[in-house]
Amino acid sequence: MPKTASLKIDDQELELPIIVGSEGEKAVDVRKLRASTGYITFDEGFGNTGSCQSEITFINGEEGILRYRGYxxxxxxxxxxxxxxxxxxxxxxxxxxxxxxxxxxxxxxxxxxxxxxxxxxxxxxxxxxxxxxxxxxxxxxxxxxxxxxxxxxxxxxxxxxxxxxxxxxxxxxxxxxxxxxxxxxxxxxxxxxxxxxxxxxxxxxxxxxxxxxxxxxxxxxxxxxxxxxxxxxxxxxxxxxxxxxxxxxxxxxxxxxxxxxLWGPLHGGANQAVLEMLTAIHEAGDDGSKFIEAAKNGEARLMGFGHRVYKNHDPRAKIIKGSFDKALESLGIIDDPLLDIARNLEAAALSDDYFISRKLYPNVDFYSGLIMNALKIPVDMFTVMFAIGRMPGWVAxxxxxxANPKSKINRPRQIYVGPTPRDVPDSV
Ligand SMILES: CC(C)(COP(=O)(O)OP(=O)(O)OC[C@H]1O[C@@H](n2cnc3c(N)ncnc32)[C@H](O)[C@@H]1OP(=O)(O)O)[C@@H](O)C(=O)NCCC(=O)NCCS
CATH class of the missing domain: 1.10.580.10 (Citrate Synthase, domain 1)
Known part of the structure; x- marks a missing residue:
C-alpha cells in the first residue's frame, strides 16, 4: 500500500500522507494542503471527510458492519x-x-x-x-x-x-x-x-x-x-x-x-416521522402504493428508508426487526392498519428498482418507530428515547x-460565492 498520495495541482506536485485505520480504512491526509498550495478540499455534507481518529465505533456501511470497541x-x-x-x-x-x-x-x-x-x-x-x-x-x-x-x-x-x-x-x-x-x-x-x-x-x-x-x-x-x-x-x-x-x-x-x-427529522427525528408518515397514509385511505409512487416522483420521502453510511443493510434494523414480531406477539398485537401499511411499504420498496438502484433499505428508525408505537410510547417521545440511548456515545x-492533547478547535473552511467587493450607495 502506498505511504503517500500524489496530487498534481497548478504544475505543483505534492505528496500527501496516507493514514490507515485499524480496520484498513484509508484516508489521504490533507492537513498541509492549504498551506502548501492555497487550495482547500470541498466536501459539502462531509461524505468524504474524516473529521477525527476515534477508537470507539467501527462501521462498514458497504458490508453492514457495526462494532462498538471491536465487539x-x-x-x-x-x-x-x-x-x-x-x-x-x-x-x-x-x-x-x-x-x-x-x-x-x-x-x-x-x-x-x-x-x-x-x-x-x-x-x-x-x-x-x-x-x-x-x-x-x-x-x-x-x-x-x-x-x-x-x-x-x-x-x-x-x-x-x-x-x-x-x-x-x-x-x-x-x-x-x-x-x-x-x-x-x-x-x-x-x-x-x-x-x-x-x-x-x-x-x-x-x-x-x-x-x-x-x-x-x-x-x-x-x-x-x-x-x-x-x-x-x-x-x-x-x-x-x-x-x-x-x-x-x-x-x-x-x-x-x-x-x-438529533431532533432533526433527517436524523433522530426520523422514527417520529415514520409514524407520522404511516398515520398520514392511513388517513388518506392509501395502502402505501400511492405514497411509494410519490416518493419515486420526488414528491415525498419514504421516512425510515435510506442511510448516509449503510448502503447494503442497516445491521441494527436487522436485529430490531428480528425481535419485532416477538414483541408484538407478547403485546397481543395482531391487527394494526399502520403495521399493514408498513409491511406494504417495506415489500414494495425492497422490490422496486427506484429503491434498489439507490440502495435505499429500511433503517433502524423504520422498525423502532413501529415498536415504540406498539409499546404505547407517545410519538413525540420517540426521538427522546433515541437521545437516552445515544447518551453513552456522546459521553465517550x-x-x-x-482527553486528546492534540485536539484542535473544529473550524471548517468554505468557498465564498457571494458578491465581490462593492460600495455602499450614498443614499441607503
Ligand atoms: C438518511 C438520508 C438523509 C441519507 O441521505 P443521503 O445519503 O444524502 O442520500 P441522498 O439524499 O443523496 O439520496 C440519494 C438518492 O436517493 C433518494 N432518496 C434518499 N432517501 C430517500 C427516501 N427515504 N425516500 C425516497 N427517496 C430517497 C434521493 O432523492 C436521491 O435520489 P436522486 O439520486 O434521484 O436524486 C436519506 O436517505 C433520507 O432522507 N432518509 C429518510 C430519513 C431517515 O429515515 N433518516 C434516518 C437515517 S438513520
Whole structure:
C-alpha cells in the first residue's frame, strides 16, 4: 500500500500522507494542503471527510458492519444489555462484576432531580416538544453542577466519572418528566430496585397509587432499543457534540447540542416521522402504493428508508426487526392498519428498482418507530428515547476530544460565492 498520495495541482506536485485505520480504512491526509498550495478540499455534507481518529465505533456501511470497541453489535445485542454496553462505549471494556455494580449504583444514586431542576422543567409551556425540554435541561445540568462543567477540560476530566453518571442517569429522568409535564401529569420518582429500562417506564407510566410494572418482553424491547442506539460514530449529532467539545465546552453543553442535532427529522427525528408518515397514509385511505409512487416522483420521502453510511443493510434494523414480531406477539398485537401499511411499504420498496438502484433499505428508525408505537410510547417521545440511548456515545466522544492533547478547535473552511467587493450607495 502506498505511504503517500500524489496530487498534481497548478504544475505543483505534492505528496500527501496516507493514514490507515485499524480496520484498513484509508484516508489521504490533507492537513498541509492549504498551506502548501492555497487550495482547500470541498466536501459539502462531509461524505468524504474524516473529521477525527476515534477508537470507539467501527462501521462498514458497504458490508453492514457495526462494532462498538471491536465487539459486533449482533453479539452485544444477543449477550449483553444497555448498561454493560454503555460502560463499554464510555470506558472501552465490558465491565467486570464489580465495575458493573459500582456503575449501576452510581447511576441509581444520580437518578433523581433536585427540586430546583424539577421546577425548571415544570416551567415549560405544556405545548413544548419534549426534545426542547431535554436539550434545555441537559445544558441546564451545568448550572446545577458547576464544578463538573467548568469548560476547562483538564478540570472537567478529573470529575468525568461523576459527570458521565449524571448525564446517563438524569437524561432518563428528565426525559420522562418532560413527557409528564407537557401532559400536566404528576411526576414519579425513580426506584432504586428497578433496572434502567424499567425505571424509565415507571417514570413515564406509573400513576398515583398504580405502579406501572412492565412485562419482561416490554422491558427487554426498550433495553434492546437503547443498546442499538448507544453509539454510531461521526453522525450529525455526534459530530456536533465533538464540534462543541472541540471549543472546550463541558460535557453537558456538548451533549445538549447533540440533543438539538438529533431532533432533526433527517436524523433522530426520523422514527417520529415514520409514524407520522404511516398515520398520514392511513388517513388518506392509501395502502402505501400511492405514497411509494410519490416518493419515486420526488414528491415525498419514504421516512425510515435510506442511510448516509449503510448502503447494503442497516445491521441494527436487522436485529430490531428480528425481535419485532416477538414483541408484538407478547403485546397481543395482531391487527394494526399502520403495521399493514408498513409491511406494504417495506415489500414494495425492497422490490422496486427506484429503491434498489439507490440502495435505499429500511433503517433502524423504520422498525423502532413501529415498536415504540406498539409499546404505547407517545410519538413525540420517540426521538427522546433515541437521545437516552445515544447518551453513552456522546459521553465517550466528548471524552475522546477532551482527553486528546492534540485536539484542535473544529473550524471548517468554505468557498465564498457571494458578491465581490462593492460600495455602499450614498443614499441607503
Ligand atoms: C438518511 C438520508 C438523509 C441519507 O441521505 P443521503 O445519503 O444524502 O442520500 P441522498 O439524499 O443523496 O439520496 C440519494 C438518492 O436517493 C433518494 N432518496 C434518499 N432517501 C430517500 C427516501 N427515504 N425516500 C425516497 N427517496 C430517497 C434521493 O432523492 C436521491 O435520489 P436522486 O439520486 O434521484 O436524486 C436519506 O436517505 C433520507 O432522507 N432518509 C429518510 C430519513 C431517515 O429515515 N433518516 C434516518 C437515517 S438513520
Amino acid at each position: 459486533p453489535i449482533e453479539q452485544l445485542a444477543d449477550k449483553s444489555n444497555f448498561i454493560d454496553v454503555a460502560y463499554l462505549v464510555i470506558y472501552g471494556e465490558l465491565p467486570t462484576a464489580d465495575q458493573r455494580s459500582a456503575f449501576s449504583a452510581r447511576l441509581s444514586a444520580e437518578s433523581d432531580l433536585t427540586e430546583d431542576m424539577v421546577r425548571f422543567i415544570s416551567g415549560f409551556p405544556k405545548s413544548t416538544h419534549p426534545m426542547s425540554v431535554l436539550a434545555a435541561s441537559m445544558n441546564g445540568l451545568g448550572a446545577y453542577y458547576p464544578h463538573l462543567a467548568t469548560n476547562n477540560h483538564k478540570h472537567d476530566l478529573g470529575h468525568f466519572d461523576d459527570a458521565a453518571a449524571i448525564a446517563m442517569a438524569k437524561v432518563r429522568t428528565i426525559a420522562a418528566h418532560s413527557y409528564r409535564v407537557t401532559r400536566g401529569l404528576p411526576l414519579n420518582s425513580p426506584r432504586a430496585e428497578y433496572g434502567y429500562a424499567e425505571t424509565f417506564l415507571h417514570l413515564m407510566f406509573s400513576e398515583p397509587g398504580q405502579d406501572y410494572v412492565p412485562t419482561p418482553e416490554v422491558a427487554s424491547a426498550i433495553n434492546l432499543f437503547l443498546l442499538l442506539h448507544a453509539e454510531h460514530e461521526q453522525n450529525c449529532s455526534t459530530s456536533t457534540v465533538r464540534m462543541v467539545a472541540s471549543a472546550g465546552a463541558n460535557l453537558f453543553a456538548s451533549a445538549s447540542a447533540g440533543v438539538s442535532a 466522544q466528548w471524552h475522546e476530544v477532551a
